Structures are given as C-alpha cells and as structure tokens.
Amino acid sequence: MNSTYDPQYNLRSPVTSADRVLVSVQQAIVEGQLAPGAKISETGLAKQFNVSRAPLREALARLERCHLIERTPNAGARVVTLTADGLTALYQIREELEGLACRLAAERMADEEIDALAKLLEQHLNSQRVREGESYYQEAGDVDFHYRIILASKNQYLINMLCDELYFLVRMYRVQLGMNGPRVSRAFDEHKAIINAIANRDGELADLLMRRHISASRKNIEKKLQVDKEVS
Amino acid sequence: MNSTYDPQYNLRSPVTSADRVLVSVQQAIVEGQLAPGAKISETGLAKQFNVSRAPLREALARLERCHLIERTPNAGARVVTLTADGLTALYQIREELEGLACRLAAERMADEEIDALAKLLEQHLNSQRVREGESYYQEAGDVDFHYRIILASKNQYLINMLCDELYFLVRMYRVQLGMNGPRVSRAFDEHKAIINAIANRDGELADLLMRRHISASRKNIEKKLQVDKEVS
DNA sequence: CATGCCAATATTGTCGACAATATCCCGTTT
DNA sequence: AAACGGGATATTGTCGACAATATTGGCATG
Numbered sequence: 001m002n003s004t005y006d007p008q009y010n011l012r013s014p015v016t017s018a019d020r021v022l023v024s025v026q027q028a029i030v031e032g033q034l035a036p037g038a039k040i041s042e043t044g045l046a047k048q049f050n051v052s053r054a055p056l057r058e059a060l061a062r063l064e065r066c067h068l069i070e071r072t073p074n075a076g077a078r079v080v081t082l083t084a085d086g087l088t089a090l091y092q093i094r095e096e097l098e099g100l101a102c103r104l105a106a107e108r109m110a111d112e113e114i115d116a117l118a119k120l121l122e123q124h125l126n127s128q129r130v131r132e133g134e135s136y137y138q139e140a141g142d143v144d145f146h147y148r149i150i151l152a153s154k155n156q157y158l159i160n161m162l163c164d165e166l167y168f169l170v171r172m173y174r175v176q177l178g179m180n181g182p183r184v185s186r187a188f189d190e191h192k193a194i195i196n197a198i199a200n201r202d203g204e205l206a207d208l209l210m211r212r213h214i215s216a217s218r219k220n221i222e223k224k225l226q227v228d229k230e231v232s
Numbered sequence: 233m234n235s236t237y238d239p240q241y242n243l244r245s246p247v248t249s250a251d252r253v254l255v256s257v258q259q260a261i262v263e264g265q266l267a268p269g270a271k272i273s274e275t276g277l278a279k280q281f282n283v284s285r286a287p288l289r290e291a292l293a294r295l296e297r298c299h300l301i302e303r304t305p306n307a308g309a310r311v312v313t314l315t316a317d318g319l320t321a322l323y324q325i326r327e328e329l330e331g332l333a334c335r336l337a338a339e340r341m342a343d344e345e346i347d348a349l350a351k352l353l354e355q356h357l358n359s360q361r362v363r364e365g366e367s368y369y370q371e372a373g374d375v376d377f378h379y380r381i382i383l384a385s386k387n388q389y390l391i392n393m394l395c396d397e398l399y400f401l402v403r404m405y406r407v408q409l410g411m412n413g414p415r416v417s418r419a420f421d422e423h424k425a426i427i428n429a430i431a432n433r434d435g436e437l438a439d440l441l442m443r444r445h446i447s448a449s450r451k452n453i454e455k456k457l458q459v460d461k462e463v464s
Numbered sequence: 465c466a467t468g469c470c471a472a473t474a475t476t477g478t479c480g481a482c483a484a485t486a487t488c489c490c491g492t493t494t
Numbered sequence: 495a496a497a498c499g500g501g502a503t504a505t506t507g508t509c510g511a512c513a514a515t516a517t518t519g520g521c522a523t524g
Contacts, residue, residue: 054286058293157398
C-alpha cells in the first residue's frame with residue numbers, strides 16, 4: 001500500500017510553512033502515526049517539522065477546525081478519539097449536507113462534468129489496483145467521487161464544511177478501521193445510480209440515493225467498530 | 233438600542249486574551265463597526281485592543297472559521313461582504329442542519345427543557361421591549377430559541393457548525409440590514425408551532441416547520457437586500 | 465499619455481525569549 | 495494507607511524583533 005496520499009483536494013496549494021506543516025500533521029493524524037487520544041506537544045511537533053511554534057500553532061488552530069484535535073486553553077491539544085457515537089453524529093451531518101449537495105449538483109453540474117465523473121467511475125472500477133483490493137485506491141476513488149459532487153453544488157459554505165472540515169475525520173475513521181471490505185462493488189453501483197440521477201437532473205432522487213449510500217456506509221463502519229470492540 | 237451584546241452562547245467563556253479579542257472583533261464585524269469588505273490591519277487591530285499580534289492572529293484564524301473574514305496568504309484579511317447569493321447559500325445550509333436539529337431535539341430534548349423553552353417564548357412575546365420593537369431584543373430572542381433547539385440535538389458537530397461557525401454570519405446579515413420588521417409576530421407563531429411539534433415528539437413535523445420558518449426568514453431578508461440595492 | 469519596471473514602503477509570516485498557567489512529584493498530615 | 499498541599503518542572507500563551515512577501519509610488523520608455 002502506498003502510504004503517501006496526495007491531497008489533490010486542497011483548494012489552494014500550501015504556500016506558507018504553516019500550510020505545509022498542517023498538511024503533514026493532518027496526514028499523520030488521519031493515518032494514525034499520531035494515535036487517537038495522544039497528547040500533542042507543540043515544541044515536539046515544531047522540532048519534528050523544523051519550524052517554530054508560531055506556524056505550528058497556526059496549524060493546530062486549523063486542525064481543531066476540522067475536528068482532528070481538541071484543545072483546552074492553557075492545557076494543550078489531544079488527537080481526537082474514534083467512537084461509535086462520534087461516527088453516528090458525523091454521518092448524520094454528512095447525510096444532510098451531501099444530500100443537499102446532490103440536489104444542487106443536479107441543477108448546476110455541467111454535462112461535461114457529469115460525463116467526466118461517469119467515465120472516472122468506470123475507469124476506476126476497471127483499474128487493476130482496485131480489483132486487487134488496495135484500500136488506499138479505493139479510499140481515494142470514493143473520496144474523489146464525493147468531492148466532485150460537493151464541488152458541483154457551488155455552495156461555498158457547503159464545500160467548505162464538507163471538504164475542509166468534515167472529510168478529514170471521515171477519512172480518519174475509514175483508514176484507521178481499515179475499511180477495505182467487500183462493500184466496494186456495492187458502493188460502485190450506488191455511485192453509478194447517483195450520477196445517473198444527476199444526469200437526469202433528478203435532484204430529489206439523487207438526494208435520496210446519496211442519503212442511503214451514506215447510511216449504508218455508516219452501518220458498515222459501525223459493524224467494524226463493534227467487531228473491533230469485541231476483540232479488544 | 234443597547235449596543236453591548238452579551239454572547240451568552242459562547243460555550244466556554246473567554247479565558248485567554250486571544251479569546252477576548254476574538255469576541256470584540258466578532259462583535260465589531262457583526263455590528264458593522266468594521267465595514268464589510270474593509271481591509272484588516274493586524275498591527276492596527278492589535279494596538280486598538282492592546283494586545284500583541286500573536287493573540288490577534290489567533291483570533292483572525294477563528295474569524296476565518298466562522299466566515300466573518302477572508303484571508304489570502306501573505307496579503308492579509310478582509311471583512312466579508314454581504315451578497316444575495318451568499319445569503320441564499322447560507323440559508324440553504326441552515327435549512328438542512330436546523331431541520332436535522334429539530335428531528336434530533338424531538339427525540340432527545342428533556343420535557344423540562346421543552347417546558348422552559350415554551351415559557352421563554354411566552355415571556356418574550358409579552359416583554360415590553362419586544363412589543364416596542366427593539367430589534368436588539370428581537371434578535372436575541374430569536375437566536376436564543378434556535379440555539380436551544382440546536383443544543384438539544386446533542387450532536388457535537390451540528391452544534392459546532394451552527395453555533396460556532398454559521399450563526400455569526402446570520403446575525404451579521406440581520407443586524408446590518410436592520411431586520412426588525414413586522415415579521416416578529418409571525419415568527420413567534422412559527423416558533424410556537426415548532427416547539428409544539430417537538431413536545432409531541434413529532435420530529436418529522438418539527439423538521440418541516442423549521443425548514444419553512446427558515447425559508448420564510450430568508451425570503452424576508454432577500455426582499456430587504458433587494459430594496460437596499462434599488463435604493464443605492 | 466499610457467504602460468511597464470524598479471526601488472521604497474508597508475504588511476504579513478516566522479523566530480526565539482519570557483510570562484502565565486497547568487502538571488507532576490513528593491513530603492506531610494489525618 | 496489515602497488525601498491534601500506546595501514547590502519544582504514542563505507546557506502553553508504572549509511579546510517584540512526580524513525575515514519574507516505584497517503594495518505603492520515614481521521613473522523611464524514606448
């Protein structure tokens with residue numbers, strides 16, 4: 001599995017050193033190199049990434065924004081922990097917001113964008129790596145699909161909340177629980193149904209399908225969380 | 233009109249000096265002392281609030297989070313501008329999220345909380361100040377109602393997104409457009425219907441009513457925006 | 465006169481040091 | 495032995511200065 005994940009979704013490329021360290025720490029938390037619940041040492045991380053504490057603290061502020069850490073004044077920051085309740089809460093929001101994104105995308109997505117997304121889906125399914133079950137590429141493909149629809153909504157706040165805030169946490173749950181099971185082919189079918197609804201400009205249906213899709217995904221992860229808990 | 237607005241909604245009281253300057257600048261932007269589109273001078277604001285640039289920049293990071301300013305790397309920050317498109321986008325999100333909040337509140341709100349909220353509504357309607365049309369108290373009362381329902385959802389992300397991020401902008405639209413018109417009594421009826429639905433544990437209905445309520449509010453503000461544009 | 469370039473200026477980003485606060489450890493007390 | 499208290503330590507918050515980047519104004523050129 002390829003461990004470097006190119007976040008092509010970051011709207012603006014990292015220009016300042018706070019941006020760079022943010023990307024690094026985001027990745028470290030999502031992939032678990034900084035364990036859930038771990039205390040974050042400002043001086044430690046600053047040294048590790050060869051920056052001073054100022055840009056690191058700027059990065060921490062944004063990490064809090066995307067719910068990857070929790071800060072308490074004068075006491076410091078900890079990496080968030082993954083819980084069943086948190087997952088449910090997160091996916092409840094996703095259902096609402098991505099449902100809305102589908103309705104808007106059905107109105108606003110250009111025909112060419114729709115074609116391109118449909119093609120990307122096919123291409124992704126046929127890809128060697130996906131069939132071999134590399135979870136990294138499954139994850140990237142899924143996120144890509146959702147991002148394109150969200151961006152097509154052209155609602156600034158929606159895009160911001162989903163892509164810049166919530167999705168890092170979504171990926172964290174998936175990566176750390178190793179979600180690479182047999183749901184891939186079913187998810188593909190669901191994706192296809194959604195893009196079809198959008199192509200038909202049927203926002204209501206796309207909304208409904210997306211909600212179901214996310215709900216199914218949630219149940220899948222909840223099951224895994226349950227199993228993990230029983231094992232431990 | 234009382235110009236000081238006690239933000240009783242801030243979950244944790246400001247403890248650090250960055251917290252304090254954040255509250256001050258938030259208020260300044262929402263109430264228009266820092267005009268929409270105005271450039272933000274870090275050194276200027278820092279002097280004005282008698283702090284160094286470090287805590288001020290911390291505050292700016294959080295102001296960006298609640299969409300009150302827009303930053304561009306190496307170039308600085310500007311106060312956001314109020315536009316019809318932005319308002320529509322904002323209220324689309326509100327409809328979805330507050331609808332969800334209603335569904336959850338219908339499940340989770342304690343009977344005593346419901347009673348208290350109903351009483352607060354009555355009390356608010358009968359209040360001298362409200363009948364005299366002091367927009368400040370109308371605004372506070374409305375926000376209070378919505379906040380209580382949102383908090384009752386007990387969904388951490390929902391609460392965070394609405395109360396800590398979006399609502400400052402909502403208030404900014406309302407305050408700066410001087411929304412103190414005759415919608416107050418109608419809004420009261422709508423509030424009452426919503427709390428009734430919640431009391432009956434009818435989440436579906438509460439959801440629907442809240443969406444309509446927010447939609448009506450949006451149209452009201454859009455009208456005002458239109459009028460203002462024609463005048464100018 | 466408009467336009468493009470370059471230096472001077474102003475503003476933002478980063479750094480290291482200090483102050484304020486929390487955390488830890490250990491001795492004392494009941 | 496457990497609970498409390500107080501000092502030592504570590505960590506966070508804030509400050510002023512410097513470096514890096516944008517912006518401004520004037521000068522030369524077409």
